[in-house]
Amino acid sequence: EVQLVESGGGLVQPGRSLKLSCVASGFTFSNYGMNWIRQAPGKGLEWVAYISSGSSYIYYAETVKGRFTISRDNAKNTLYLQMTSLRSEDTALYYCARSGTTRPLAYWGQGTLVTVSS
């Protein structure tokens, strides 16, 4: 069974940094691209970042480009999101999700909540 478990969320002050993790199990992690998607309270879904299976291809949403860094450790089956210069508008539930070639985001974690507030 595919499982994705996010962690690392919490309350952080504006301008500070936070690093999220997503531990994967139930599939060969190194074979799949991975994503971070976020959802602000009461709002819709926003794709944040993508990393290919071997980390060769990385893409970001314009709203986070230059502030967030996606990375992965295939030996540890773990996806990361380093977030810097955090703003109040980054407050959201952050999900990790697995990419597929035709099935785009078939597997999601339960999310980790990031709250940016002073």
Place this chain on the structure above:
Amino acid sequence: DIVMTQSPSSLAVSAGETVTINCKSSQSLLSSGNQKNYLAWYQQKPGQSPKLLIYLASTRESGVPDRFIGSGSGTDFTLTISSVQAEDLADYYCQQHYSYYTFGAGTKLELK
């Protein structure tokens, strides 16, 4: 970037009705290489993670009831839910998977 415009933003229905949700992309999602449309639909119930319902515009994910039907091509797409059940009350999102990913703003399906 591809912009996804979804309508309506909310829809009140009675059980047994057929509903239609529309999604328009700012550029074609049809691949000239394989003639497939890279459009997906997701369902999200309160307190849950989104669930993939349909991908490539019309392919139902395994286990999704056949009352969920995806259609459309190019820039215009539709999710039809025939004979809506109480368990279908949720938020629905379209998403392009042609170039990275972009979601529509969502449609809230509520009980009339």
